[in-house]
Amino acid sequence: xxxxxxxxxxxxxxxxxxxxxxxxxxxxxxxxxxxxxxxxxxxxxxxxxxxxxxxxxxxxxxxxxxxxxxxxxxxxxxxxxxxxxxxxxxxxxxxxxxxxxxxxxxxxxxxxxxxxxxxxxxxxxxxxxxxxxxxxxxxxxxxxxxxxxxxxxxxxxxxxxxxxxxxxxxxxxxxxxxxxxxxxxxxxxxxxxxxxxxxxxxxxxxxxxxxxxxxxxxxxxxxxxxxxxxxxxxxxxxxxxxxxxxxxxxxxxxxxxxxxxxxxxxxxxxxxxxxxxxxxxxxxxxxxxxxxxxxxxxxxxxxxxxxxxxxxxxxxxxxxxxxxxxxxxxxxxxxxxxxxxxxxxxxxxxxxxxxxxxxxxxxxxxxxxxxxxxxxxxxxxxxxxxxxxxxxxxxxxxxxxxxxxxxxxxxxxxxxxxxxxxxxxxxxxxxxxxxxxxxxxxxxxxxxxxxxxxxxxxxxxxxxxxxxxxxxxxxxxxxxxxxxxxxxxxxxxxxxxxxxxxxxxxxxxxxxxxxxxxxxxxxxxxxxxxxxxxxxxxxxxxxxxxxxxxxxxxxxxxxxxxxxxxxxxxxxxxxxxxxxxx
Numbered sequence: 355x356x357x358x359x360x361x362x363x364x365x366x367x368x369x370x371x372x373x374x375x376x377x378x379x380x381x382x383x384x385x386x387x388x389x390x391x392x393x394x395x396x397x398x399x400x401x402x403x404x405x406x407x408x409x410x411x412x413x414x415x416x417x418x419x420x421x422x423x424x425x426x427x428x429x430x431x432x433x434x435x436x437x438x439x440x441x442x443x444x445x446x447x448x449x450x451x452x453x454x455x456x457x458x459x460x461x462x463x464x465x466x467x468x469x470x471x472x473x474x475x476x477x478x479x480x481x482x483x484x485x486x487x488x489x490x491x492x493x494x495x496x497x498x499x500x501x502x503x504x505x506x507x508x509x510x511x512x513x514x515x516x517x518x519x520x521x522x523x524x525x526x527x528x529x530x531x532x533x534x535x536x537x538x539x540x541x542x543x544x545x546x547x548x549x550x551x552x553x554x555x556x557x558x559x560x561x562x563x564x565x566x567x568x569x570x571x572x573x574x575x576x577x578x579x580x581x582x583x584x585x586x587x588x589x590x591x592x593x594x595x596x597x598x599x600x601x602x603x604x605x606x607x608x609x610x611x612x613x614x615x616x617x618x619x620x621x622x623x624x625x626x627x628x629x630x631x632x633x634x635x636x637x638x639x640x641x642x643x644x645x646x647x648x649x650x651x652x653x654x655x656x657x658x659x660x661x662x663x664x665x666x667x668x669x670x671x672x673x674x675x676x677x678x679x680x681x682x683x684x685x686x687x688x689x690x691x692x693x694x695x696x697x698x699x700x701x702x703x704x705x706x707x708x709x710x711x712x713x714x715x716x717x718x719x720x721x722x723x724x725x726x727x728x729x730x731x732x733x734x735x736x737x738x739x740x741x742x743x744x745x746x747x748x749x750x751x752x753x754x755x756x757x758x759x760x761x762x763x764x765x766x767x768x769x770x771x772x773x774x775x776x777x778x779x780x781x782x783x784x785x786x787x788x789x790x791x792x793x794x795x796x797x798x799x800x801x802x803x804x805x806x807x808x809x810x811x812x813x814x815x816x817x818x819x820x821x822x823x824x825x826x827x828x829x830x831x832x833x834x835x836x837x838x839x840x841x842x843x844x845x846x847x848x849x850x851x852x853x854x855x856x857x858x859x860x861x862x863x864x865x866x867x868x869x870x871x872x873x874x875x876x877x878x879x880x881x882x883x884x885x886x887x888x889x890x891x892x893x894x895x896x897x898x899x900x901x902x903x904x905x906x907x908x909x910x911x912x913x914x915x916x917x918x919x920x921x922x923x924x925x926x927x928x929x930x931x932x933x934x935x936x
Contacts, residue, residue, distance in 0.1 A: 357399035359392065360443070364419035367439070369752060371420060371476060380482035383442060387451060399566070400447040413440050435471040435480070438464070454498055455505060458526070460580040461491050462533050469537045472561065474766040477540070481564045488534045488571050495530040496578055531575035531584065538568035538588070542595050558597050565596050566606040573613040585617055591899030598902050608638045612649050614900050619652055619718065625894045628656035637716075646673040654681055655715045659722045661886025663689070680706055686826060688723055691731030693762070696724070696768040728847050728888060729856050732868070733883040735761055742872075742878060751878035753868040754845050807883060853887045858882050 364380075370379045384393065404412040416439045420432065441464045449457055465487040471480050496507055505526055524532070540561060544551065557564070569588050576585040599607055614639075615631035619849035631653040638646050650673055654664050663685040671679035686695035700720040703706060710716035736753045743751035837843075840885055848868055851857040861869040868880030 357403045360399050360403075360415070361393040361419075363392075363396055364439075367420045368421055372477060374476070374479050376402075376479040376482040380486045383483050384488075385445065385464075385487070395447065396443070397446050404443065404447070404465075406448070407446070409440060410444060416440060420644075427718050427901070432474070435476065436472060438467045438471045440469045441582040442543075447750070454494065454501075455617050458494050458498060461487070461494060465491055466533050466536070469533070469540065471538060472540050476564075477561050479781060481541070481561055485564060485571075487566050488537060488568060489580065491530050492571050492575055495527045495575060497524075497789055499527050499578065510736055512571065519541075527578050527579040528581055528584070531572050531581070532577070534568055535572050535584075535588070535931050538565065538572055539591075541565045541568055541901070542591055550762075552601065556601065558601055562597060562625070564604050570606060570609040573610070574600050575615060577613060577666075581777070582617060582620055585613070589614060589617065593900050593902060596902050598904060600903070604639070605732060608634045608649075609647070611637075611901070612652075614898070615649075615652060616658070617900075618823065618898070619656055620714070620721070622718070624656045624659045624718075624722070625890055626898045627662060628653060629896065629898050631656060643673045648674075650674055650677065651713055652715065653720060655713075658685060658688070659718060659726075660890050661726055680709060684723070688726045689730055691729075691734045693724075693726055693727055693731065696727050697769045725854070725856070729851055729883065729886070731761060731765075732758055732848065732851070732857065736882070737787065737879070740878075743873065750936070751870040751873050751882065752862075753842065753870075755848065755866040755868060758848075759839055759841055759844045762844065764865065766838050775910075855884070856886060858884060 364599070365726070366382060367379070368380065379790065384390075397729075398411075405663075415434060421437070439814065445460055445464050449460060451457060465484070466618055467483050468480060468487055471477070472484055473597075474480070508706045541564040542562070544559070544561040547553060551559055551562045553559040569592060570586055573585055576582070601609065611630045611634035615627045615629075615634060616628035618630060630726045631649055635649045635653055636647060639647060640646070649667075654677065657664065658681065664681065667680075668674055669682070683699045686692075687699060697720075699705060699706065700710070700716060702711075707716060710719065717736045732753065736751075740749060740753040741749075743749045845861055845863065845866075848857065848861055852861070857868070858872060860867055861868050870878050873881045896902065
């Protein structure tokens, strides 16, 4: 007896394929519970008529309904879609939503088969279903990754693998991203239509409409599992082959530019990162507060590193609620040249550092902004005690580096909670502790014999007294105290600032002074301490790799006629080298 519900369902699929209605196909091929009652009947019939041992009968049933493709397609394209339908019915029949790990594997196999059908002539019809399944797989993968108790056996099995296998270990989230990446490749490699990939209405043609839909899902998973190298491949492929980003919907543009900005930020390309993030923020709808806030966090961080601080109006926006109390103290410390406050706000023991660390911006702010703090400290010292010079006598404005050294030592001591006479002692608390009174290597050392913890140590080890647990380290030299700035360090820092064009002048090593040049007609502060943003933006060209903003020329791979990396130049008809012009 033929199952009536499955027959009716396959009849609908056949009609949809004839009408080439991709949106309706996605609507019909649902997976996520709760399923409508009709699908409960399909599951019951599949279990009764087509058990796991009757896959061939189920395949023949699908073949009898799915029409032959027109336009001369080969039989393989039809077979791939029929195989997908067989896997779809098998998924509905066998899935156990209580076992999420098994469901993940089944869903991944189903999506992989659906992607194979994407290569056929009905690929554009199948594309919405591929995107829908990809979104479901991405949500399930991230949900499982947040439940280590459910995937503990997978992690244990991977850790027990050999060294060579462990080095190439692929996590559950990354494996899902790799499957979705195959859909991205098929969308990107679409060859139908114009070479530019744009139809007569100025829209992406064919499967190219799915480029950023699939790319954004891949990027979401790669960033979640911190596989930035894989994300780099996505950006590189898009930069080489994709139509301009402006041709795609705003939601896809904003999401892609956000991940591109995040990637550039993580790789220390802060100017390019702020260009991408600024565009994402400007194009994001004003009612999408969560998305705008997420973008704004990295946009503010990028601009602070570039020496451009947010205004008070930015912090008053709804999406910026609470960001001011996190970023403003850092901006004030940089502007004042306050090394102590700057290091305190970005110290790991600070209550706000966990938030910066979770957002993955702590190290960039602490490392990249310190140079701005030193510039501000030098500028502030010049304002307090610098010589303004005399243009009539050809005397340049100068700054005594000894004054800068005095302020730097004072601030470093305050940052380390060191007393004024610390320089006469053997480091911070005799070189054994940090600002919290804990030895630098305390976890590798025995406690004092008077400590209650010493009772847990055997007599042989306790005889060693307070020292290192490992006998091989008994003669090791204790950590030296934190180095306070010296004149050599100050000269090195000033020379670095001059090399970066953040200071304009030269250093006199004999007199230990910094002299500002070019201050005859313009103020010494303006010439000697140029604005950081002006210096950095003046060197940038505005090109953001990965962001396709121009229509490609007919014979060039990228850049709309500009030569650069990854270019493909058509040399047909070129004269041999040395040949005379015709």
